[in-house]
Amino acid sequence: MSNTIIQFQNVSKQYDEDSLVLDDVSFEIERGKFYTLLGPSGCGKTTILRLIAGFTEATKGDIHFNGKKMNHIPANKRQVNTVFQDYALFPHLNVFENVAFGLRIKKMKNSEIKAKVEEALSFVNLSGYGDREIKDMSGGQRQRVAIARAIVNQPEVILLDEPLSALDLKLRYQMQGELRELQRRLGITFIFVTHDQEEALAMSDEIFVLNKGTIQQSGTPNDIYDEPINRFVADFIGESNIVSGTMIQDYLVEFVGKQFTCVDKGMNKNEPVEVVIRPEDLEITSHEQGMLQIKVSSQLFRGVHYEITGNDKDGNEWLVHSTKSVNVDDDIGLKFEPEAIHVMRFDETEEDFDKRLDSYSEGDANEQS
Amino acid sequence: MNNHKLTRNLYMVPYAVWILLFVIAPILLVIYYSFIDIQGNFSFANYEKFFTPVYLKMTLSSFWYAFLITLFSLLVAYPTAYLLTKTKHKQLWLLLIIVPSWINLLLKAYAFIGIFGTYGVANSFLEVIGIGTQQLLFTDFSFIFVSVYIFIPFMILPIFNAIDTINPVLLDAARDLGASKWDTFRRVVFPLTMNGVKSGIQIVFIPALSLFMLTRLIAGNRVITLGTAIEQHFLVTQDWGMGATIAVFLIIAMFLIMFLTSGFRKRGA
Ligand SMILES: Nc1ncnc2c1ncn2[C@@H]1O[C@H](COP(=O)(O)OP(=O)(O)OP(=O)(O)O)[C@@H](O)[C@H]1O
Ligand SMILES: [Mg+2]
Numbered sequence: 304m305s306n307t308i309i310q311f312q313n314v315s316k317q318y319d320e321d322s323l324v325l326d327d328v329s330f331e332i333e334r335g336k337f338y339t340l341l342g343p344s345g346c347g348k349t350t351i352l353r354l355i356a357g358f359t360e361a362t363k364g365d366i367h368f369n370g371k372k373m374n375h376i377p378a379n380k381r382q383v384n385t386v387f388q389d390y391a392l393f394p395h396l397n398v399f400e401n402v403a404f405g406l407r408i409k410k411m412k413n414s415e416i417k418a419k420v421e422e423a424l425s426f427v428n429l430s431g432y433g434d435r436e437i438k439d440m441s442g443g444q445r446q447r448v449a450i451a452r453a454i455v456n457q458p459e460v461i462l463l464d465e466p467l468s469a470l471d472l473k474l475r476y477q478m479q480g481e482l483r484e485l486q487r488r489l490g491i492t493f494i495f496v497t498h499d500q501e502e503a504l505a506m507s508d509e510i511f512v513l514n515k516g517t518i519q520q521s522g523t524p525n526d527i528y529d530e531p532i533n534r535f536v537a538d539f540i541g542e543s544n545i546v547s548g549t550m551i552q553d554y555l556v557e558f559v560g561k562q563f564t565c566v567d568k569g570m571n572k573n574e575p576v577e578v579v580i581r582p583e584d585l586e587i588t589s590h591e592q593g594m595l596q597i598k599v600s601s602q603l604f605r606g607v608h609y610e611i612t613g614n615d616k617d618g619n620e621w622l623v624h625s626t627k628s629v630n631v632d633d634d635i636g637l638k639f640e641p642e643a644i645h646v647m648r649f650d651e652t653e654e655d656f657d658k659r660l661d662s663y664s665e666g667d668a669n670e671q672s
Numbered sequence: 673m674n675n676h677k678l679t680r681n682l683y684m685v686p687y688a689v690w691i692l693l694f695v696i697a698p699i700l701l702v703i704y705y706s707f708i709d710i711q712g713n714f715s716f717a718n719y720e721k722f723f724t725p726v727y728l729k730m731t732l733s734s735f736w737y738a739f740l741i742t743l744f745s746l747l748v749a750y751p752t753a754y755l756l757t758k759t760k761h762k763q764l765w766l767l768l769i770i771v772p773s774w775i776n777l778l779l780k781a782y783a784f785i786g787i788f789g790t791y792g793v794a795n796s797f798l799e800v801i802g803i804g805t806q807q808l809l810f811t812d813f814s815f816i817f818v819s820v821y822i823f824i825p826f827m828i829l830p831i832f833n834a835i836d837t838i839n840p841v842l843l844d845a846a847r848d849l850g851a852s853k854w855d856t857f858r859r860v861v862f863p864l865t866m867n868g869v870k871s872g873i874q875i876v877f878i879p880a881l882s883l884f885m886l887t888r889l890i891a892g893n894r895v896i897t898l899g900t901a902i903e904q905h906f907l908v909t910q911d912w913g914m915g916a917t918i919a920v921f922l923i924i925a926m927f928l929i930m931f932l933t934s935g936f937r938k939r940g941a
Pocket of ligand 1: 321
């Protein structure tokens, strides 16, 4: 049997007479991987989790679990457990009983429950906290209780709805590492929701970028960062410089009035496109040596690098990350490699996009041989 | 700073006067009278009398009726409150249920005399379905029925609020962990509404102990509650001392119930 555990087939969701919250969404989730649903507020992330957990039903389309259709199976019959955004721990039960909840429902023996709960608590570094009341736990501890409550049932999939959003930055980084570690140790499929792109890039095997109820792009963090499919993804994942341009021919693109060699091909001649260059791929040189000339308008020290903004003579704004410091109002030049240029077509489907990218690597292989 | 304190103390004055005049003073008076026998001498005779079988039995029966009234109110109010929270215009429905409690108790009692009377609606109905006219008024049944009717809104309100403030995500969480609808109710909803239930019990049980007009109008004096006994002693037999003694025990009972029902509250909250 295949490795696919969850499959969405053309799923749409609509509440009442409102507009579509999910519009014809299809994807597959493989066993044992760490997935992230990433997108701005209101794009439908929670809705996807609720559909998987069974708290709501799809308006159209099918949801398969282990190859079986599960559209109408109630939440309590699904092999899925959720870590809710605000944890949803039961306030009338202590830590032990919260974690034991699912096992008690299954009418497991007391001795067995005790062993399992203690194991789960030690998994999340909360051994000895069983007798505490929920209100006496810190935010990070509550989150771990919520995770323990989910993993103790040994589900096939764990859904996590922005579980880190309430934590302060330091704890958040720490929990990101711990969660990822935990997922590797357990080998359970995690579907993690966040609107923080850094979090998504740091933790995931695979990311689904969502916007307005559709999946814009899916892929590994590297794929999505390096090869965003469109302006939305490029903008949402990391900071980027996006300018409009024209694809003169294969490997030659024109923007800000100049022509540059690039590594993209397979587009129509003189097709209007958008060009993305990541700020860290731009290198500062003298005015004369630069491939682009900008006038510095501001500089911020970010600790690891300087964040420099400037404008070219056409008025485009350029963002540069550099370890070199410059002065405001300096005229500087910018240099970049052909690989740094990423060309995006307008309205390209993910399928066509993937095909186009695949053809590049084939091309590379041919050249090398 | 001092000024601030002073104004705050000034605001306290009306409240303090109120408590003094209408709570503390009457309680002291009641305690004082309970030590005065029917001849006007200081004695423990009233307390001795209270511990005779006649009064103990009356106390017991009063508790028993209050218990039944509370129990039936709870049995009706809980599901009603639960269903109310599920309706679309729940605040409106709640209002409709609460409104009757604003009507004077005597008025409602007289209405029931009409309904339960020999030629009332209830008996006409029994006649139609072939059971025939029954003695409804002046029975235990009618007493409990009318009392429950009167107390239900007071029981519904705190329970409704308790159910309504449960975070719905908790119900999702229970379902997510495999709980059926019934498990979810038993393990999450009910425990989380215990405080509402306890408030409801307080609000119903204590007044039910001291009900007195209904005992005469609806139960035809067949039911004697502590309240009825107090009324009789003060107004009919003019034995103020004995009436005050019963009142002392009623007050003790109230404190006990308050203590019992809010003692648990600390743990749940
Ligand atoms: N029960 C509901 N009834 C009507 N509309 C709803 C309901 N639940 C969600 N929506 C709408 O569906 C859209 C998507 O909601 P969803 O909760 O999935 O967003 P999200 O991506 O999780 O956002 P966030 O990052 O803010 O949590 C929103 O526009 C929201 O208003
Ligand atoms: Mg959400």
